[in-house]
Every structure is written in C-alpha cells, then in structure tokens.
Amino acid sequence: MRRILLVGGGTAGHVEPALAVGNWLLENNQDISCEFVGTKSGIENELVPLAGLKLHLILKTPMPRRISLGTLLWPIRFGIALLQALKIVRTSDLVLGFGGYVSAPCYLAARILRVRLIVHEANAIPGWANKLGASFAQETLIAFKATANFGGNWASAKLVGMPIREEIFAIGNLSKSDRARIWDDTYRELGLDRSKRTIFIFGGSLGAQGINDVVAQVLPDLLKMDFNIIHAVGQKNKLPSALPGYVPLSYVSDMARMYVASDLIISRGGAVTCAELAAANSFALIVPLPIGNGEQVANASDLVEKGAATICLNSEFTPSWLLASVGGLVEQADSWNRTRGANLAKPAAEIIGKLVLENLASETK
Helix, strand or coil: CEEEEEECCCCHHHHHHHHHHHHHHHHHCCCEEEEEEECCCCCHHHHHHHCCCEEEECCCCCCCCCCCHHHHHHHHHHHHHHHHHHHHHCCCCEEEECCCCCHHHHHHHHHHHCCEEEEEECCCCCCHHHHHHHCCCCEEEECCHHHHHHCHHHCCCEECCCCCCHHHHCHHHCCHHHHHHHHHHHHHHHCCCCCCEEEEEECCCCCCHHHHHHHHHHHHHHHHCCEEEEEECCCCCCCCCCECCEEEECCCCCHHHHHHHCCEEEECCCHHHHHHHHHHCCCEEECCCCCCCCHHHHHCHHHHHCCCEEECCHHHCCHHHHHHHHHHHHHHHHHHHHHCCCCCCCCHHHHHHHHHHHHHHHHHC
C-alpha cells in the first residue's frame, strides 16, 4: 500500500482541490491510501472527516506580513511545525501539496527525508509556500496559464487546471433537457418563481461580509425589479429572514444545482470559485477580495478574457453601483447563457491523479 499525503489546510480553496484528487486516486487504485495534513482551526476539520480520510494536525505558521512579537516567535513556531511534519511525512511515499499554512513545513520535511513532492498552485499568483516547494519539487503544476509568466520554475510548470468536484465539472456538458430538469427542481424546492431572472450571490464557505452588507441595503429594490435572489451568507454570519423571492442560506452543499439554476452569479474571485464558474460555463460578476498580492483579480482574468465575467473592485462595489449596473449585468448574462460553447475546463483531478501514479511508478523502478 502506497501512502499519499495531501497537504493544504486553511481554506476550502486549498482543501477541496486536494480532496478531489484524493477521491480520484482512491477510486482508481486499490493500492493507495490518502491522508491529509492540516491545522486545528481550518475548514479541513469539517471536510476531511466527511471524505473519510485520516487528518493529521500540525501547528499553524503563517508568514508574518509585518514586524511584531509574532515575527520574533515565528521561527520557533515554524521549527515546531517542521518537527511535527517530519514525523508525519517520514512514512509517506509522496507528498502532494496545494499551498496554505501547513504546506511549507511539509515541503521541507519531504526535502529532508527525500520523499517525492508534487506542488499544485491554485491561484494565478503563487503563494510563498508554493514558491518554496516549487524550487525542489519533482513536479510543479498550475491551474492558470498566467502563472507561467512568473518565470523560473513556473515557466516550465504543467498547466493542469483546477481539481473540482465531479458534479460541477459535469455541468458544462449537460443537455438542455437535463439543465431544464435541474432548474425546475431547484426552483420548486426553494419556492421561487420560475419566470423571474435569478441572481445567486455567495462569498465562499465563510461568506463575504462586504457583499452581504451591500445586498442587505439593495434587497428591497432588487425584489421590486422582479429578480429572485439566492444568497449564501456564510456559515458564521447571521441568517437573514426569508422573503418572497429571497432565499438566504448559511451554506450551499450542492453548488452544482445553484450554478445551473442561476442567470447571474455574484461572487468573490477565489481560485476554486473561478474554476467552478469556468466548468459550469456560468456568467459572473467577480468582486475580488483585496488581499494578498491581488490574486483574486488575476484568478478571474481568464473568465473576463473569454467574456464569461466582469470585475467590480471591492472598493467600487456599493449599493448605488449595484443598482445602476444590475440590469446591464443580467443582459450580459442572458447573452452568455444563450451562446456559451462547450465546457473547456480540464479534468484536473484525473490529470493530477495520473501524474501521482506515474511518479510512484518511476520511484519503484
């Protein structure tokens, strides 16, 4: 039995792609076991046990972004995390990393122990942990073609796309009759008027407070404009009261149906979200979260380039802007939904899974 360590704790953007690859490996090879490395505070504590995988926890060691007491303590915390990672990695055959807080210690542990390492960068702009791992990994993989423009190891990285759940990957190739069936079933379940245009608004698993605040202010006007609103507010945010035409949800477990049943989507620009939008062939307004080095704007660039999205910067996303723009956005969405082509997303979970198997096979030769 070959032991694969999936590394990528912190957010769903790191965890879900790892689980998609793990699921493919377990379904297609009986001689492989998959385990996960994360932190005690990340969403992996919910998602990994649900997937039936063993979860190892190490100390969370984010890179300090400014000088503080935490900066002085960071080398000590990182050293502890590295020792924990060495214990976990020691008996593994391959480490498959997706970035995030736990990745750097695990990457260094793989280097020290000479365990094969594959790094997948989910964002268009690489994070520091994956920059480290890419400098000595056996394989470096990217989800967005723009990442290759950073040169160095990224110039020769393999473009494999983003591993996403199979049910979402399948949306883009649904027949019109299947789309209509899913659409009708979803509207019936949510109690929405099928004749109205529907806007689906979400901000990831934790929600987006900035988007939620704008929606709360313009909701009465949007309902007067005869839109249905499906609003995923996030698990940690207070759930608003439902209204005729307005369905608030804490969390959406079946995103595939929501993509199919929506005319326009308003969301953040996380890497997984952009990959799912591409696979679903949906039209979206992307409101990038202004964090890090601007990766959410870069993540959405492929969608914008092919006409499947438009961007509104977070600082410009105001109630007045949304009310003035929503009519034109729905018209753009209608045009896209009428003319969209076939799903061009790559089956990334399968591609990465096969690369893992190839690496394991080459190790035994």
